[in-house]
Amino acid sequence: MTRVPDTDLAVAAAGLVKTFGDFRAVDGIDLEVRRGEVFGVLGPNGAGKTTTLKMLATLLPMDGGEASIFGVDVRRNPHMIRQLVGVTGQYASVDENLTGHENLWLFGRLQGLSSSRAKAMAADLLERFGLAEARDKQISAFSGGMRRRLDLAASLISQPPLIFLDEPTTGLDPRTRGQMWDTIRDLVRGGSTVLLTTQYLDEADQLAGRIAVIDRGIKVGEGTPDELKTSVGSSTLQLRMSDPAETADAAAVVRRVLDEEPVLTPEAGGMNAALPDANRAADVLIALRQSGLSIASATVQKPTLDEVFMAITGHSAEDETDAEMEVAR
C-alpha cells in the first residue's frame, strides 16, 4: 500500500484546459484550494465554472493541464478521486422516482455502507437538512430548495473530505438561499473543505475564505473577499442629476468629497462612484446641496460581480455577454 504524503492542498490544478471544438471553455486555469477552507470560484454565466469543476471531479476529461486532489492525480486515478470528492451539481441529481430517504440510502449502499448504516446516515442527514418531514415523499413532490438540500445531503453520505458545490443557490428565493448558506457554514465547521462556484459576489463574500474570479475560461483575479471588495470600494453611489447640464459640476463635487473619479453612466446626468464606506454617501449629498446642484435620484449599492469585473478587467461582465450574443447572432 502507498501512503500519499499529507499535503496542505486539497486541490492543486495547473493550466487546466477544456475545448469544445474550437472554443476554449477553460483556457489555462490554476487553482489551489487549501485543506479546511471554502474556496469560491466567481464568474458570470458561461465563464467555465461548471466545466472546471467537472474536470476536477472526473466527469469530463481534461484537454490540458494537471490536477491532483489531496495528492492523488485526477487523470490517472479517477476512481480514487471519486472516493475523495462529493459533487453537488448545478442541477439537482437525485432520483425522481424515489423518496428522500430511499435516495440517500441508495447512494450510501452504492458507496459500500451496510444497509443499517446507510439507513442511520440517511435519517441523520434528513434531520440535519430539515427534510425529516419529507423523508417518505417522492422527490417529484419536493420544492426547489428541498431538492437542492437533498442533493447536498446526497454528496455527504460517504463523508467525503472535499465537497464541490456548483452554484448552490442559483434559482433559490432569498429565504431558502439564507438557509442553504447556513447549511454550508455548518459543513465547514465540521472540517470539510469546500470548493464552490457562484455568480454572486455577496455569496462568495458570505461563504468563501478565498475567491478566484474567472471570465471566459481565464482566471482574472484572486484574493480574499476583502481584497476584492477593497479593489472596488465597499459600495457604490449611483447618482442621477435633475439637469444633465450640471453633470460635470456634480462630478467635480463628487471628486472633491471622495477623492475618487466618478464613472459617468450612459443615461443623461447619471454617474457612479465607489465609496470607501457607505456612510460617505451623506457627505456627497450634502456637498451637492451646498453647491446648489439638484439630484433626481441617489442609491447606495453594495458592489456586484459586475463592479468586481469592472475593477479587475476594466470591462463589464454584462457587456461581454451581450457582445458574445451579438457574435453568436
Next chain:
Amino acid sequence: MTTQSTLLPDRETAEVLDRTLVARPSLRDTVDQSIAMAWRAMKKMRRNPEQFFDVTIQPLLFTAMFAFIFGGGLAGSVQDYLPWLIPGVLAQTALTACMATGTQMREDMDKGVFDRFKSLPIARIAPLAGPMLADVLRYGIAATLTLLTGFLLGYRPDGGVIGVTAGWALTIFAGWSLSWIFAWLGTVARSAQAVQGIGMMIMFPLTFLSNVFTDPETMPEWLQKFVAVNPVSQVVTACRDLINDGNFSAHVGWAVLGCSVVVAVFAPLAVRSYSRKI
C-alpha cells in the same frame, strides 16, 4: 506552479488522509452495487406499473390471438397448433420485453440522477447491470403468463415439470442476454425514440423471419437459410425440445452458447459507450 501527484496508476490501493482508497472496484463491490441498482429499478417499476403492460397484456393477447387465427389453418386445430406456437410466443414476448429495457434505459440515462452515478466511486457497469437484473422479473412474468395462457387453451406439454421449467428458464435467460443488445443501443442512440425505432427494425425480422409461427419448410429456400441462423429460431427450437419433449438437445446447448456470446460481446460494448457518454 507544480502539482504534487505521487500516485502511480498501477497502485491498487492508497492511503490518503487516513482513508484507504482503491484504484478500481472489486468484483464483490461490483455485484453489491449492481444489486443496489436493481433495487432502484424495482422501486421504479413498482411506482410506474405501466412498465408491466408489455409483459402482461401482450403474452395473453398474442397467445390467444395467434392460436385462434393460425391454429386451424396451419395445424388443423388450435389444440394441435399450441405445441408449435407456445414456445415461439415465449421467445417473441421475451424479445419485445428486451426492447423496452433498452428504451427505458435510454430515458433513464437522460435523467439528472445519472450525473450523480457518474461522480460516485462505483463500477461503470452497475448502472446498466442493475436495471437489466431487475428486468429478469419482467421476462419471468411474460414467460409465466404465456405458459399459463397456453395451459388455459388446453396445452398439455409432454416435457414434464423439469422440461417446462427448463424452457421457461431458457426464455428468461435469452431475454436477459438479448437485452444487452438493446442496452448497447440505448447507450449509443440519440434518444429513446431512436432506440424504439431501431429496436422495431431488429425485432420484426428476428421474430417473423423465424420458426416462431410456422415451419420454415414452407418458405422459399433463401429465407430458410436466414431462419436457420436466426438466433431466435435456435432459442425457439431449444424451447420446443425442452417443453414438448423434455429433451435437453444440442439445440439447447447452441441456444445457451449463442446467448452467452451475445452478452460477452454487447455487455462490454454497452459499458464502454456508457462510460464515454458524458
